Every structure is written in structure tokens, then in C-alpha cells.
Amino acid sequence: METVILAVVIAVVVLGAIGGLVVGSRRKKPLPPPPTSVPDITAPPAEPHVGDEAETPRDEPRRTIEEVDLPGGPAPVAVEEPPAGPDPTAPEIEVPEPTAGRLVRLRSRLSRSQNALGKGLLTLLSREHLDEDTWEEIEDILLTADVGVQPTQELVDGLRARVKVLGTRTPDELRTLLREELLKLVGTDVDRVVKTEPEDRKPGIVMVVGVNGTGKTTTTGKLARVLVADGNSVVLGAADTFRAAAADQLQTWGERVGAYTVRGPEGGDPASVAFDAVKEGKEMGADVVLIDTAGRLHTKTGLMDELGKVKRVVEKQAPLDEVLLVLDATTGQNGLVQARVFAEVVDVTGIVLTKLDGTAKGGIVIAVQRELGVPVKLVGLGEGADDLAPFEPEAFVDALIGE
Template sequence: MEAYLGIIAIIVVVALLAAGGVFLLFRRGGGQAPPVEPPEVLPLPGEQAPAGTVTKDDDAATTTVPPPARPAEPVIVTPEIEVPPPSAGRMVRLRTRLARSQSTFGKGLLELLSRDRLDDDAWDEIEETLLTADVGVSPTRAMVDELRTRVKILGSRTPAEARALLREQLLIQIGADMDRTLHVKPHGERPAVVLVVGVNGTGKTTTTGKLARSLIGDGSTVVLGAADTFRAAAADQLQTWGDRVGAQVVRGPEGGDPASVAFDAVARGIQDKVDVVIVDTAGRLHTKTGLMDELGKVKRVIEKKAVVDEVLLVLDATTGQNGMRQAQVFAEVVNITGIALTKLDGTAKGGIIISVQRELGVPVKLVGLGEGADDLAPFDPEVFVDALLGD
């Protein structure tokens, strides 16, 4: 009996102990098992700890690694629109630059004409000087004949008289009375249209951009047509010129139809009621018949929408007489109305102005006198001749 009671007592004690343990467990954990802490993740040497990782340093202090910063949004910088200076007076401001390149030509002629006695050898030198400056054979002969006649009448000459005589003859040959007006005035609701043509390397696209600057400086609004679709860089270059002065640029896909781009540019100009649309065409090799025919097509397509007021032929003054054949072929394809002579400050062959005008029967309207954005100037014969002869 005593043994039986002892067993019962042991069972009761075990049951009480078990009940107490369960009670304590539920009281501490609210009926849930205690949380298991995640194992500590340490970065390898040279690595950055993942965001939110809790690390311990040597002093057992905990450090929370901040999440990486979000990359900054790209900042789109809108190019500042420039306000170009007006075109009036540009050639006067650039006269010194022109005089530096042409001084050999003008001063050489003055020195020869100022001699006390002009024999046949002296006249041969005068003729050679004119031919070297690319004045051309016919204009040179006309000038020399007139000068010889006038010298015989005058007899002895002072340097001032020789200068006046030469200045008069140069202005006659350059054509001081030619109409050099650039026709860029809109016609009611229709903008003026300028077509820029020329061979590769003459500075055609640059001249187009500079002309846009000049017109905007004079208060006109401009749309540029990037019809040189065969050279991607040409459209990008024109876009840069347009962005700088706030001119819209109409482009097409690379290798696309140039005539379509030209048509769209004129349509945009009419829609937006701008003053001038300038269309830059692909640089044509004058020996490539297909390309020249395409240029004619561009002009015809534009004329379905508007009249082409100006066709400017861009010529490189440094090519001299080699540019004459180019000019003649272009004149056969499109009706050239004016010439833009580039790089005139880089050559002593300023006589090309005389010969190209005589061959084409159209005036030089613009001259490039440097690489600066505002170095394209309306051609002024008197300023040009005075720069040749010096003060």
C-alpha cells in the first residue's frame, strides 16, 4: 500500500512540473515559438555589404548599411539661342582680313602703274598679274587695253592718279552697277525660297547655316531643309546651325528622297508662315549626269509648292579657274541667280569674282571671309576694290 501511494505521489509531482512548464512557455511567447535570428551575413573583403545588412565592428557596435543612392535623372540642356548681328556693314568690318590676302594683287598692280615709264615689258607684267589673280583672259585684255589708252592720255601720273585709274577699271570689270540684292522677302502668305547648290567641299552646308544666321540677325524667320540625305553629317551639321539661332530644320531619313525633304521644308515654311526657307542640297559632282538631273528634280518639286526666289551657287575661291567649269554645268541644270564665293580670305586670286560673273552673267552676292559664324557678308564691290588697293 505504501509503495502504491509513493508511485501516485511521483506521478502527481511530474504532472505539476509539466503543467508549470507549459504555463511559462505560453506566457513568454504568447503561444508562439521564440523567433530565430537570421545568421549574420558578412561581406567579403573589398565588397560592399548589401543594403539593410546589420554588421558588427570590432567593438561589437552594430551598423546598418544604407541603401545605394538612386542614379540622378539625366539633365537635358537646351542650347541657348544666339542673337546674330545684322548683315549690314559686315564686309566693312572684315575689310582688314580681306586686304591681308589680296594685298599682293592690288599693290603689285599699283606699283607697276606708278612707274614713270610704262614699256611693253611693264604692260606684260600688269597682264600677268591680272591673269595670276584669276581675272580671266578676256577681262584682263579689256582692262589692259583701257589702261594703256588712259595712260597715254594722262601722260605722267602721280601715285594717287594711278590708284584712281586702277580703281575705276576694277569697279567696271567687277560690275559695281550689278544688282546684288538677295531676294529673301516673303510673298504674302508664301515664304521666299532659297536653293543652295554646289559641289562637295566648297562649304555649301556651312554657307547655308551662316546665311540663316545672317537673315535671322536681320529679323527674318527661317526654316532649313536638310535635303542632303546622302551625307548624314550634313543634316546633323545643319541641325546644329539651326539650334543655335532657333531655326526649324526639316530632315528626312538617311538616303531618302532629297526632293521630298525639300517639298516638306517648303510646306512647313508655308504652314508656320516664316519669311524664308533655305534648302541645302547634296554636293553634286558636276561630271555625274544622274546627280545633276536629281538636282533639277529637287527644283521642280519645290516649284509645285512655291516659287524658287534664289538659286545660290557656292564656289570655293581657292579653286580659281577650276571652278568655272563647275559653275557652267550647274547653270545648265538650274537657273543660277547668284554666287556665294567662299574662302575669299584664303587666296590672293580675288579676280575669280570678275571671271565667274562674266561667264555666268550673274553677280557674286555673298562672300565668305573667314571660318567664324558671322564671316559671311553681302558682297560690296567698292569695299572689295579698296581692300585690294589699300588706303
């Protein structure tokens, strides 16, 4: 028994010794030889804060963004705020010429081209014997000047009666006589003021109509100048959407006097543009809204119906105060045909005669008033921006018969 126990003890001791030798041999395993050169290992820098650079100590003051160079270019330059005041690129606002006395100023220009009518009549009336042939010549002069058949007959009858009573006829007496008879036909007791100031609301609404080529859009722009010169603020409605240059032209006129222009897409609905113009005019508190319409040929019935639509749409917001028909004075009797058709569609309230300085047919003023029963309110006497003038019968007749 003792022998067995002794053998077990010896076996345990032997196994322990063998295990120690194995572990000791592992621990004493030699390390690899050191490298001949040691690389320079530097610890990665700490992540810099915004505005810091890697090598800048954190206790240094941080730089502003203006001081930090951006990669690939110079540091940004601070942009200075533009000085307060008007935009230097905006068009300069013009001051239109006052309307008072415009026609008087332009009378000499008008008389140079118109007084053939007055001189011809005065020459015939100065004859010692006024026979039937002379009166027929007087009628021919008046008809050639587009006075019209009925007004011509009335003027000749009036002259005949007064010359018969007058007896002796000096040049001054004849001029006075002719002036008085012409004033009767032109009319001195007619209200020729362009209605732009309704008592119960703002703005006043004016629609401008007429055939292409009469200077309608230009006249609308010049009328804006007349209204601004009289102290009104103006909104322009470019409802001639079928002619690309019309809206641009009208806007240019407006910018020159500080008027705001409402326009739509090319080929868009004219009635919609007119409606928006009136709406904008109300919201802006403008004094007057001027609506330029398409200058359709008066023979195109469907297009004239569209003009009537523009009028109806505008009147859903407010009644029209004026419908001005622009006529070319050089078209003569054909202008009366145009006037008649437009008047049937949109109830014309006033006439604007353009190119009155380029023709000897000043009698169209009398004829068109008689045809439509509405007055001539404005006349165009030249190409200048301020050559649209309120019509003054006395100044006009004086220009017809000359000084």
C-alpha cells in the same frame, strides 16, 4: 373475435415500446469529451475599405495615398511641376551680328591676303616708261589672280587709254585710276540683294547648290544667321540626305539661331525633304525657307539630273526666289567649270564665294560673274559664324588695291 382484436392491440403496443427504446438509446448517445486546450479562434476581420487598414476603426478619417506606405519601399514623393519658362536643356539662342558693315569690318583681313594684286599693279603702273613688256607683266598679274582672259584684256586696254591721257602719274592718281577700272569689271549697278521677300506670298524660297568641299552646308547655316540678323524667321531643309553629317550639321546651325530644321531618313529622297521643308515653312508662317542640297561632283550627270528634280518638285508648291551657287575661291578656273554645269541645270541666280580670304586670287569674282552673267551676292571671309557678308564692290576693290 374478441380474442383476435385483443391480440392485435397487444402487438401494436409491443412494437411501439420497442421503437421508443431504440430512439431513446440513439438520443442518449454520450458526447465526446472536451479537449484539454481550446484554440484561440478569432473571427476574420471585415474587408477594409480603400485607404483603411484592418485594425483601423471605420469611423477614423481615411488617409490619402501619399500617407500610405507601399510594400517594399518608402512612400512616394510628390513630384513638383517644373517651373514655367524656357527649357534649361535647350541650346541658348544666339544673336547674330548685324549684316550692315560686315564686309567693311572684314576688309582689313581681306586686304592682307589680297592686296598683292593691287600692289603689283600699282608698282608696274608707276614705272616712268610703260613699254610692252610692262603691259605684259600687268596682264600676267591679272591672269594669275584668276581675273580671266577677256576681262584682263578689257582692263589693260582701259588702263592704257587712261594712262596715255593722264600723262604725269602720281601714286594717288594711279590708285584712283586702277580703282575705277576694277569697279567697271566688278560692276556697281548690279542688284546683289538675296531675294527672300516675294511680294505676293510667304515664305521666300532659296535653294543652295554646290560641290562638296566648298563649304556649302556651312554657308547655308551662316546664311540663316544673316537672314535672322535681318529680322527673318527661317526654316532649313536638309535635302543633302546622302551625307550623314550634313543634316546634323545644318540642324546645329539652325538651333543656334532658333531656326527649325526639316530632315528625312539617311539616304532618303532629297526632293521629298525639300518639298516637306517648303510645306512646313508655309504652315509655320516662316519668312524664308533655305534648302541645302547634296554637293555632288559636277561630272556626275545622273546626280545633276537629280538636283534638277529637287528644283522641279519644290516649284510645284511655289517658285524659287533664289538659287545660290557656292564656289570655293581657291579653286580658280576649275570653279568656273563647276559654275557652268550647275547653271545649266538649275538656273543659278547668285554666287556665294567662300574662302576668299585665303588666296591672292580675288579676280575670280570678276571671272565667275562674267562666265555666268549673274552677280556675286555673298562672300565668305573666314571661319567665324558671322564671317559671311553681303558683297560690296567698293569695299572689295578697296581691299584688292590696299590703302
